[in-house]
Amino acid sequence: MVCLAVDLLGGDHGSSPFLRGSILALEQNSQLQLILMADKASEAECQHILEKYQSRVSLSLAENVVKMEDSAVSALRKKADSTMAQAIRLHKDGKVDAVVSAGNTAVLVGFGIHILGLIDGVSRPAICTSIPTSSGKTWMLDIGAILQLSSDRLCELAALGSALCRSYDGKQLPKVGLLNVGSEESKGTDELKAASEVMAEAENYQFVGYVEGDQLFNGQQDLVICDGFSGNIAIKTAQGLSRFLKMELHQVLKSNFFTRAVVRLLKTTLKKFANRIDPSLYNGAPLLGLNGLVVKSHGSADEYGFAHAIVVAAEMAERGLVESISEEIFDRDLPESTLTRFLKKVNFKKQVS
Amino acid sequence: MVCLAVDLLGGDHGSSPFLRGSILALEQNSQLQLILMADKASEAECQHILEKYQSRVSLSLAENVVKMEDSAVSALRKKADSTMAQAIRLHKDGKVDAVVSAGNTAVLVGFGIHILGLIDGVSRPAICTSIPTSSGKTWMLDIGAILQLSSDRLCELAALGSALCRSYDGKQLPKVGLLNVGSEESKGTDELKAASEVMAEAENYQFVGYVEGDQLFNGQQDLVICDGFSGNIAIKTAQGLSRFLKMELHQVLKSNFFTRAVVRLLKTTLKKFANRIDPSLYNGAPLLGLNGLVVKSHGSADEYGFAHAIVVAAEMAERGLVESISEEIFDRDLPESTLTRFLKKVNFKKQVS
Numbered sequence: 049m050v051c052l053a054v055d056l057l058g059g060d061h062g063s064s065p066f067l068r069g070s071i072l073a074l075e076q077n078s079q080l081q082l083i084l085m086a087d088k089a090s091e092a093e094c095q096h097i098l099e100k101y102q103s104r105v106s107l108s109l110a111e112n113v114v115k116m117e118d119s120a121v122s123a124l125r126k127k128a129d130s131t132m133a134q135a136i137r138l139h140k141d142g143k144v145d146a147v148v149s150a151g152n153t154a155v156l157v158g159f160g161i162h163i164l165g166l167i168d169g170v171s172r173p174a175i176c177t178s179i180p181t182s183s184g185k186t187w188m189l190d191i192g193a194i195l196q197l198s199s200d201r202l203c204e205l206a207a208l209g210s211a212l213c214r215s216y217d218g219k220q221l222p223k224v225g226l227l228n229v230g231s232e233e234s235k236g237t238d239e240l241k242a243a244s245e246v247m248a249e250a251e252n253y254q255f256v257g258y259v260e261g262d263q264l265f266n267g268q269q270d271l272v273i274c275d276g277f278s279g280n281i282a283i284k285t286a287q288g289l290s291r292f293l294k295m296e297l298h299q300v301l302k303s304n305f306f307t308r309a310v311v312r313l314l315k316t317t318l319k320k321f322a323n324r325i326d327p328s329l330y331n332g333a334p335l336l337g338l339n340g341l342v343v344k345s346h347g348s349a350d351e352y353g354f355a356h357a358i359v360v361a362a363e364m365a366e367r368g369l370v371e372s373i374s375e376e377i378f379d380r381d382l383p384e385s386t387l388t389r390f391l392k393k394v395n396f397k398k399q400v401s
Numbered sequence: 402m403v404c405l406a407v408d409l410l411g412g413d414h415g416s417s418p419f420l421r422g423s424i425l426a427l428e429q430n431s432q433l434q435l436i437l438m439a440d441k442a443s444e445a446e447c448q449h450i451l452e453k454y455q456s457r458v459s460l461s462l463a464e465n466v467v468k469m470e471d472s473a474v475s476a477l478r479k480k481a482d483s484t485m486a487q488a489i490r491l492h493k494d495g496k497v498d499a500v501v502s503a504g505n506t507a508v509l510v511g512f513g514i515h516i517l518g519l520i521d522g523v524s525r526p527a528i529c530t531s532i533p534t535s536s537g538k539t540w541m542l543d544i545g546a547i548l549q550l551s552s553d554r555l556c557e558l559a560a561l562g563s564a565l566c567r568s569y570d571g572k573q574l575p576k577v578g579l580l581n582v583g584s585e586e587s588k589g590t591d592e593l594k595a596a597s598e599v600m601a602e603a604e605n606y607q608f609v610g611y612v613e614g615d616q617l618f619n620g621q622q623d624l625v626i627c628d629g630f631s632g633n634i635a636i637k638t639a640q641g642l643s644r645f646l647k648m649e650l651h652q653v654l655k656s657n658f659f660t661r662a663v664v665r666l667l668k669t670t671l672k673k674f675a676n677r678i679d680p681s682l683y684n685g686a687p688l689l690g691l692n693g694l695v696v697k698s699h700g701s702a703d704e705y706g707f708a709h710a711i712v713v714a715a716e717m718a719e720r721g722l723v724e725s726i727s728e729e730i731f732d733r734d735l736p737e738s739t740l741t742r743f744l745k746k747v748n749f750k751k752q753v754s
Contacts, residue, residue, distance in 0.1 A: 119587065182645060192582060195590060229545060229633040234472065237548060237630070261637025265645035277590070278634045280582040284614025285635045286642050292535060292618035293646060293678065300674040301667070310666045317660050321653040325646065 050362045051081040053135035053144040056090060057113045058151025060348040063090045066150065067097055069354030073362075074101055076355065080362050083108050083144055085131035110134045114151045116347065120158040132156060136163045139340050145365035146341035148332075148358050150349055153192060156342065157335060164340035167370070169377045173337040174205050175276075175344060176212060177283060178330050183267025187212060188227075189336065191279035199242035202226065202273055206243075208336040208373060209271045210253035215372035216364060219270055221252070225259035227274035227282065232258075243273075252376075290325065328353030332360035334369070341370050403715045404434040406488035406497040409443060410466045411504025413701040416443045419503065420450055422707030426715075427454055429708065433715055436461050436497055438484035463487045467504045469700065473511040485509060489516045492693050498718035499694035501685075501711050503702055506545060509695065510688060517693035520723070522730045526690040527558050528629075528697060529565060530636060531683050536620030540565065541580075542689065544632035552595035555579065555626055559596075561689040561726060562624045563606035568725035569717060572623055574605070578612035580627035580635065585611075596626075605729075643678065681706030685713035687722070694723050 054070055056063040063086065074080055081104045084094055094107050112130040114123050127133060132155065135147045140163050149156055157173055166173065174190035189209040190197070197205075206224050213222035226244055228236040233244075235258060247255040259272050261282060274282070301311045311318070323329070331353035335342045341364055345357035407423055409416040416439060427433055434457045437447055447460050465483040467476050480486060488500045489512050502509055510526055519526065527543035542562040543550070550558075559577050566575035579597055581589040586597075588611060600608040612625050614635055627635070654664045664671070676682070684706035688695045694717055698710035 117585065180645075182648065195582065227634065229548065229630055229637075232470065260641075261634045261639075262641035262644070264638055265641045277582055278631060281580065281614045281631045281635050282638045284582075285617055285638045286614075288613075288615030288618045289639050289642050290646070291615070292533075293643070295535065296677055297674055300670055300677070303670065307667060307670050310663060313663045314654070314660060317653055317656065320656075321650055324649055324653070 049079050049081055050077075050146075050365050051083065051144045052358060052361055052365070053083045053085055053108070053138045053147045054358060055085045055131045055135045055147065055149035055151055056094075057085070057087060057131045058115070058149060058347070059345070059354075060116070060150075063093060065349070065351045066354050067093060068351035069349070070105075070358065071097055071100070072351055072355035073358035074104060076359055077362055080104065080358070082106075082358075083135075083138060085110060085135045087111065087113055087131060108134065108138070114155045116152050118152055118155055120152075120154040123152070123155040124158045124162055127155075133159050133163065136160060136340070136342065139342070140164055146343060146361040148343045148345060148354075148361045150345040150347050150354065150357075153344060156344060160335050160338045160340070160342050164338045164342070167337055167339050167374045167377050170208065170337040171201065171204060173335045174208060175333050176209060176336050177333040179264060179283070179286065180325055180330060181265045181267035185330070186264065186267065186269055187271045188264075188279055188283065189271065189273055190276045191274075191283050191333070192276045195275065195277040197239065197275040199239045199246070202239065202243035202275070203246050205273045206247050206250065206253065206255075206271075207377060209273060210250075211373040211376045212334070212336060212369065213253070213270045214376075215369055216367055217270070221254050222270040223256045223268065224250075224253045224271045224273060225256045225263075225269040227264075227272050227278055228258035228260065230258065231260060231263075247273075326352075328356055330356075332357030334361075334364060336373065339370070339374070341365055402432050402434055403430075403499075403718050404436065404497045405711060405714055405718070406436045406438055406461070406491045406500045407711065408438045408484045408488045408500065408502035408504055409447075410438070410440060410484045411468070411502060411700070412698070412707075413469070413503075416446060418702070418704045419707045420446060421704035422702070423458075423711065424450055424453070425704055425708035426711035427457060429712055430715055433457065433711070435459075435711075436488075436491060438463060438488045440464070440466055440484060461487065461491070467508045469505050471505055471508055473505075473507040476505070476508040477511045477515055480508075486512050486516065489513060489693070489695065492695070493517055499696060499714040501696045501698060501707075501714045503698035503700050503707065503710075506697060509697060513688055513691045513693070513695050517691045517695070519690055520692050520727045520730050523561065523690040524554065524557060526688040527561060528686050529562060529689050530686040532617060532636070532639065533678055533683060534618045534620035538683070539617065539620065539622055540624045541617075541632055541636065542624065542626055543629045544627075544636050544686070545629045548628065548630040550592065550628040552592045552599070555592065555596035555628070556599050558626045559600050559603065559606065559608075559624075560730060562626060563603075564726040564729045565687070565689060565722065566606070566623045567729075568722055569720055570623065574607050575623035576609045576621065577603075577606045577624045577626060578609045578616075578622040580617075580625050580631055581611035581613065583611065584613060584616075600626075679705075681709055683709075685710030687714075687717060689726065692723070692727070694718055 056066045110131040114130045114132045176189040178185040213219045333344045343361035409419045463484040467483045467485045529542040531538040566572045686697045696714035
């Protein structure tokens, strides 16, 4: 059995889609137990699921709720009694194997660090998400926890993310790329250049070099490392474009009686396409680097998306994701500053030539 | 009549698609004259178009070609006799009204500055492109000329880009947004915050606030300002995703005999959709801020894309884009440093409270 604390509050559309999502996840994974985190106001809504899954679901009430507009600083000071903080507290106390929340990302990261702490050797947690690609999926890390990154931090992300690929996807030598504005060595910021020099020497993953935005979906890499700003821009641009194209296609296919009739014949086929690229199938982003397993759902996730985040969290808990990462990071030699190494190398090259 | 210098070399697939694109553009705009910039090796290929459009097309041979892997520094020193540099030189000498090139962006920017110079008051040129949106198109600026930007520079881009919207699109009070990772005031880097404070006070455009990646295609803004790194990531991610979705849809629609037959019935409709989002319709990015009109085409543009870049360049020349921008920037009071203004404002607020 695997037991999760599910924060029902803090999303964009109240607790209803998350309750329905919880039921979907319980149906999908018979080994799953849930502790639902709610407040007094949403208690009544939970009765149905509590009765239906008496032995597998329980309720834990909190006094407070983290809002999307809360700053991390103020929430950390004033909302220790929130559903979000209480869920993470349950995990810290060993009562649950993981936490799922669709709440305010900055606050979730803040409570994560404050209550669970960081894996030894990690400087900050990062948010990892997956995107659909022609060969299945690719992980992207970081997609918004920290906006600007040093080269050391980029290398740390590669270590964290490649550990995820090994322990969760079973890929022993994952292919790792670095998001940049060009694939030539001369392209990008000094931080990216320094990080690429160090990543090229990694032994537990295969560095495939710089990856441009238009290569993200080609399935040639298991993991793409980026700073939180670019990662966020890339992911959200992809979401916006999917929505726009869907709307345009819909408009064109429904434009007259004839096309509407023909499209009806293609219903199953188009459904297959929609399922393949359905964003809810890619919902559920672990906060890597915490000394515990916290999975972030989109605030606006529907029941299917939220169910997917729960199922992902349960799988990651079952496969001992955090333990694997801890071991790897602990085993790693403490890295010399990447910039120092980069400069040394450049100097060395200069001396040779 | 409008006369353009067209650099046939330096793209990804040789001069053939650009020659075919030139013919398409000549057919589309009867007022258009072209000077084709080629080298000895490609001279023979140009004979067909020279014969067909004797009165409207001429050839100018150069000794050298800028390659994609050339650095700006070395090309500027060694390739003054390239098709690219010679095309810009013709423009400087008043022989043509604009230049179109699909060559190396950094070198194109370099020769642009070196030969044409900058509009008074502009610190660097920026690359501007348009993307399809639900209400038509939105301009994005900068998409790759300079990776990291100061707040002053972001405001300069807003001035340049809004001048484009006024003189090319005839929008007197364009809506301008700033690309960021969230729409709340607290989000983003200090540069973005400082720039947004100044942009909010602009009088010749309407600042609509921060724009997230998923809002780029919603048609709510005429222009989105961003640093070259994020702009490049957003544009290329969109290109990669379009390609991926097209491939997935194609696969699903051609999966069996039945769907193949039904899809044939939808041919015209699907063509309409493809045309609406066809990237070649959005090819042709002016380098804003130069004291002249240089339009960059994608290196991998096909004949339709290249034709579109030529047509766009001709229209911009006819509408006096560079003259309009020069007048506006010249009329503008020289800006106080945005950071100084931002800090003053913050201090003022502190004193009041």
